[in-house]
Amino acid sequence: MNSAKYIEIFKNGQKEGIRDVTVKRKLQTVRKFLSYLEDAQTDDLLNIDRKNVYEFVNSLDYRSQTISGVQFTLRQFFNIMYEQRLSSFDGYQLFPMITTDKRDSILSYYSPEEIKILVESIDTAKKCGIRDKCMILIAAECGLRSSDIIWLRFDEINWDKKLISKTQHKTGIHVNVPFTEQVQFLLLDYLKNHRPDVRSEYIFINTITNSAFTSAKILTQIVYKNFEKAGIERRCRKRGAHTLRHSLATTMLANNTPVPVITGVLGHASSRTTQKYLSIDVDGLRKVSLEVPE
8 A cells, every 4th residue: 555645645735824733633533544555465445344443433542632632633634535536435425414422521530539549659769769759749730731731841940939831742732831839849859859850841751762752652551550549439431631631620529619710720711611511510529520601
């Protein structure tokens, strides 16, 4: 299969103004899909049917929101391929409607007590213990995305005001997020006593390469590993870094924090985005044993 040709055509079909990180994410999905077809001994897109695409999507162990993103990307991919007469069907024939299962958001909530157990169970005596605890605590208390934590820079920390001030990698929206004394203490401890002595604008360093991390996915791996060690009952919930961000937002909502305030913490473009992100109604709050706000 000439995957390079399909990828180049898809890349050239992207609209101007789309952020590089978004294009990169789409290309990763397309490459993964084409690799899947190659493994199945498929040599041409014209030789596949929609069933092959559905089988690929079903093989992915992603949460439903991520699956929706994959479907949107594949819809666009097949629209472009169909226009170029490289596919026998277009994207809307493939995915006429794309939805997200809102239950994922509910099931991925962890209570403040569970988050405390997670943080306190991290073994700080290990080589990366302080670093990992610091990153996890920032995710849990500040609600930053993995990419904004992994690539947190020195010039984005205002020590006097206890404020993280940065432009988000995913959205390009600038946020000012306060941090607690515990986060400050861990950061200073890491910088003074545990960070490798390397010159880098980024705070957190990969101890294997002695350089900045090249992927934000490492934080999800770190969070997952520590959830396992903490022995917190899973109950079908996800255990990635994003669950910490979502748990913070859900707890704020349960504590009657106004949605616009939550929007500011999460760095969303609008409160409507935040409401969709939370995906929680009265029944949802009861499902996670939270008190329904008046």
